Amino acid sequence: xxxxxxxVVNGLxxxxxxxxxxxxxTPADILSQLGLPNYQLAxxxxxxxxxxxxxxxxxxxxxxxxxxxxxxxxxxxx
Numbered sequence: 001x002x003x004x005x006x007x008v009v010n011g012l013x014x015x016x017x018x019x020x021x022x023x024x025x026t027p028a029d030i031l032s033q034l035g036l037p038n039y040q041l042a043x044x045x046x047x048x049x050x051x052x053x054x055x056x057x058x059x060x061x062x063x064x065x066x067x068x069x070x071x072x073x074x075x076x077x078x
Contacts, residue, residue, distance in 0.1 A: 002022065002023045002057055003020055003021070003022050003023075004020070004021055004057050004060070004061075004062040004063075004064075005018055005019070005020050005021075005062060005063055006018070006019050006020075006021055006030075006056070006060055006062075006063070006064055006065070006066055007019075007063070007064070007065045007066070008030065008034060008041070008065075008066045008067075008068050009044070009065060009066070009067050009068065010034075010036070010068050011067050011068060011069035011070070012069070012070065016065075017034060019033060019034065021056055021057055022057065023055065023057045023058075024055055024057065025055070025056050025057055026052060026053060026054060026055070026056065027040065027041040027050045027051075027052060027054060027056060028052060029056075030056060030066075031068065034068065036068050038070060038071075039068045039069060039070050039071075040068070040069060040070075040071055041056070041066045041067065041068055042066065042067045042069065043059065043060060043064075043065075043066060043067075044064070044065040044066060044067055045064075045065075047067075050066075
């Protein structure tokens with residue numbers, strides 16, 4: 001089993017947290033470890049939002065960085 005260390009940057013606070021992920025880890029797995037269940041993950045390199053079923057270990061290099069951010073609701077609220 002492959003294990004990688006990633007850095008997750010909280011988009012709200014700027015805090016950087018190292019996270020160890022194994023092959024098959026999904027964004028939900030990582031966000032759960034960080035206590036950020038309502039957030040999404042995106043790659044820092046190209047700002048690509050990771051799909052919920054994505055195997056993060058295949059998308060991000062060892063010691064790569066991810067952004068964790070809360071999704072925004074856009075609209076006028078009328």
